[in-house]
Each structure stands twice: as C-alpha cells, then as structure tokens.
Amino acid sequence: MEKREVEIELNGCPYRARIEPRLLLSDFIRHEARLTGTHVGCEHGVCGACTVEIDGTPMRSCLVLAVQARNRQVRTVEGLTDGWPDHELTILQEAFHEKHALQCGFCTPGFLMSLQPLLLEERELSEEDIQVALSGNLCRCTGYRNIVAAVQLALERIREVRNTGSSQENAEKLPQRR
Structure with a gap:
C-alpha cells in the first residue's frame, strides 16, 4: 500500500510522517509520535481509553484513521498541562489524585480527555x-x-477560581479550549 504524507498538530506541535492510509490515529500517536499516554483497550470505540481531542472535541482515536486527522489539532493526555504554569497538574488531575479516582491508571487518560469539555461549561452539574x-x-x-467525587471536586475548585476574580494567576488555573 502506498504511504501518504500527513501533518498533524499534536499537542500544539506539528508532526509529519509518511504512513499507510489504514493506520489508526491511536497507533499513529503511540507508534509514530511515541506519545504513549493514549491507551488502546478494546480497539472498537467502546472503552474510551484511547480518547483524545480533535479540534477540541473528544473522539476515540481507535475509530479515526490518522489520515483523517491531517491538518487538524489533536491533543492527547500529555497535552493537558500545556499552558499551565510550570506544567503543573491540572485541576482535574489533582482532584483525581486527591480523591483516589484511579487505581491501575489504564483508563485514566481517556477519562481526563473525555471530561475536559465538561469542565469548560459554566453551569451547575448534578x-x-x-x-x-x-x-x-x-x-x-x-x-x-x-471518579464522580473527583469531578465534583474539580468543578468546585473551578467555580472558586472563577468567583475570585479575573486575575491572570486565577485565569491560568482554569481549563482552556484549544
């Protein structure tokens, strides 16, 4: 099969490669770009472990061909801390740690990537x-x-930051859209 040239923006950095058109985005991320935070579980889009953001929308990377992500912005779990001071943990990552919302950790990157848009909404969540x-x-x-307790804690902390004013320091603590 003839390889195709693709350029994908991964976590804010352009990445070029010659790949087979049938290569899955999850395999591109893990094997071509060597970003191993995106986990592959079921390879059928059911488990969510491979979730990444494509142009700001969570998607299962095992269901997307890498050529479909050409000239698009892809953010993996490694890119969550981009834009955070000194690459600290995000509010959600800290909450996962504090509430013991992970055990083996295999599913954690997918949860974090799926939950990111939820944190951007400015509404009360039951x-x-x-x-x-x-x-x-x-x-x-x-x-x-x-995990539910961690999300509730993260949402509570984000509300606190939003309610304390709009200083640059507080704004840096909030989740950002890409």
Whole structure:
C-alpha cells in the first residue's frame, strides 16, 4: 500500500510522517509520535481509553484513521498541562489524585480527555450529569464513585477560581479550549 504524507498538530506541535492510509490515529500517536499516554483497550470505540481531542472535541482515536486527522489539532493526555504554569497538574488531575479516582491508571487518560469539555461549561452539574459524561468510559478497578467525587471536586475548585476574580494567576488555573 502506498504511504501518504500527513501533518498533524499534536499537542500544539506539528508532526509529519509518511504512513499507510489504514493506520489508526491511536497507533499513529503511540507508534509514530511515541506519545504513549493514549491507551488502546478494546480497539472498537467502546472503552474510551484511547480518547483524545480533535479540534477540541473528544473522539476515540481507535475509530479515526490518522489520515483523517491531517491538518487538524489533536491533543492527547500529555497535552493537558500545556499552558499551565510550570506544567503543573491540572485541576482535574489533582482532584483525581486527591480523591483516589484511579487505581491501575489504564483508563485514566481517556477519562481526563473525555471530561475536559465538561469542565469548560459554566453551569451547575448534578451527579447524574457527571455520570452521563462518564458513561462512555470503562473502568474495571474503581467502581466510579471516586471518579464522580473527583469531578465534583474539580468543578468546585473551578467555580472558586472563577468567583475570585479575573486575575491572570486565577485565569491560568482554569481549563482552556484549544
């Protein structure tokens, strides 16, 4: 099969490669770009472990061909801390840590990437809203209680930052759209 030239913006940096047209985006990210934070679980789009943002929208990278991401912005879990002071953990990552919302960690990158848009919404979210947002990701270890608690904590902290004013320091703590 003839290889094609693609350029994909990965976490804000252009990445070029010659690839086969049938190469999945998940395999491109892991094997061509060597970003191993995107995990591959089911390879059918069911588990959510391979979730990345494409032009700001969470998508299953195992269901997208790499050539379909040509000239698009792709953000992986490694790119979540871009724009954060000294590449600190994001508010959501800190909440996952504090609430013990991960055990083996395999599903965590997919959860983080799926939840990022939820954190950008400026509305009150019930526990049911959070559960619906989590429904596309599978975790075999935690039972989801701690993940829901982590999202609630992250949302609470984001509200606090938004309510304390618009200083540059506070603005840097908020999740950003790409």
